[in-house]
């Protein structure tokens with residue numbers, strides 16, 4: 001089956017230095033969507049992709065999305081591209097994002113985050129290497145390897161690459177819904193490569209994601225930051241209120257203390273109980289990914305359930321708080337606490353928001369503080385669970401076995417890619433998550449990396465998947 005694949009694989013190996021260089025160029029563009037000052041770099045990264053795709057012969061459009069909500073900042077463009085328009089072939093729509101999480105060497109990185117540094121053991125370190133520049137470039141590299149090998153591209157490829165995923169995909173949903181019957185109308189299925197294997201050796205295909213509701217809690221009081229010697233003990237301090245509110249959201253065992261959250265979670269079914277044992281996942285690999293043994297649970301099943309099918313609440317930070325080294329004796333006038341809830345079936349965005357706002361206001365009112373509180377969701381994206389019983393998943397499973405020599409696990413994921421559900425609803429087609437990187441890649445963390453092996457074999461995997469898609473009978 002898929003007879004041209006050996007020639008394709010050989011060409012990917014031959015071109016591997018060129019493909020790594022393409023990733024090096026992409027990592028060097030600090031396309032951090034969360035930082036206003038970096039917006040020109042995000043736009044530059046979109047342009048880089050558009051130029052590379054144009055050179056490969058794709059037709060490319062940079063779609064403007066208007067202003068970022070509540071700001072004067074232009075949103076970065078969505079790169080929409082088409083490669084091939086042969087009515088006798090299937091059409092696959094792929095999505096990825098070219099923005100990255102913030103990173104600074106001083107966060108604790110061993111090397112400059114926006115320089116791709118290749119270690120002797122094959123780790124390619126750099127912000128965005130695995131999330132999501134490596135996988136996005138994987139599609140471009142697959143096109144190039146086919147061209148150089150002289151192998152006919154097996155499908156028509158539609159591409160949608162956005163630059164705001166790490167900041168809530170502002171503006172993308174409207175575009176995807178609008179183009180469901182437009183630019184994306186020909187799509188027979190959707191494939192997203194923006195997640196990770198559960199461990200470091202066994203590949204997986206993913207059919208579920210948690211959603212995310214991200215919140216701000218603002219507490220303000222004094223008109224300006226104050227000297228704590230002069231005003232300590234006389235002014236009510238916003239940070240004191242905020243820390244007490246934040247401490248009331250979740251306990252050290254990860255239990256969410258907000259009434260109205262656990263009540264929305266779908267009960268565990270007997271069928272589901274048996275699902276976890278068959279999954280290749282070890283606590284040892286988790287400890288390696290975590291860099292410590294500080295897990296809430298000691299066993300695989302409860303750990304996987306906590307990641308996939310129960311909600312979690314994480315405290316992320318406090319804007320306006322002193323966080324440098326040294327000993328600044330300030331009372332911050334206004335602080336904004338940031339936290340998010342990863343949501344699961346059958347939680348509803350609005351119901352969850354209402355429960356959060358009600359609870360935070362109640363806790364604050366019990367403090368008897370004269371400060372002012374505002375609590376509001378910053379962005380929300382729904383959870384997604386799909387059926388893996390579809391030719392899209394069968395093709396990916398065959399490709400995985402061909403490239404990695406092992407049948408993939410079928411997994412869910414704790415992270416969120418809210419546009420996944422939007423693609424499913426807008427196109428009415430099956431969506432598959434086909435990861436390239438592994439659990440130790442450290443996405444969003446310091447020293448993010450993509451192993452050279454996962455990048456190169458991942459390029460083979462994406463191409464092989466398209467060949468098997470072309471061979472699958474419709475179901």
Ligand SMILES: NCC(=O)N[C@@H](Cc1c[nH]cn1)C(=O)O
Nearest residue numbers: 131165166167168194212415416
């Ligand atoms: N690779 C997917 C990913 O990292 N998604 C982000 C999405 C997000 C939501 N709010 C901010 N980023 C995630 O954190 O899961």
Ligand SMILES: [Zn+2]
Nearest residue numbers: 097131132194
């Ligand atoms: Zn991502």
Ligand SMILES: [Zn+2]
Nearest residue numbers: 131166443444
């Ligand atoms: Zn991410």
